[in-house]
Amino acid sequence: MKTLKALLFLGLAATMVSCSAGPKQLQRSVDDWDREMYVEKPLMNGVLHVIPVIPLIDFVATLGDVLIVNPYFFWSEDVWDDNGTNFDHAEVSDTDGHLDSLNMSPNDGFMKKN
DSSP states (O other), rough: OHHHHHHHHHHHHHHHHHHOOSOHHHHHHHHHHHHHHHOOOOOHHHHHHTTHHHHHHHHHHHHHIIIIHHHHHHHIHHHHOOOHHHOOOOOOSSOBOOOTTTTTTTTTTTTTOO
16 A cells, blocks of 8 residues: 555656646756857857757756746646746847747748848
């Protein structure tokens, strides 16, 4: 009986902390930093991807989101009021044009905008 209770508790705990749905605040903050660095210093950004500093930081941020941030917002707020928590991305100034999100204009996403 103790084994069954322990397995149920572990199953519930795993369900609560293995939430991939959520605002992904840490991962998207790393993405904003990566994007800003690419716009301002593309060579340095490329080096940090090859070394692989940015991918490792992104992995750790994703773990933090899956284990802490996403479950908190999902279970404490979003699932109950049926409204998700948004993440507001940092503004980055265009230095060499930009690409539109494929969600915003699917036909123009691969075209450079000036």
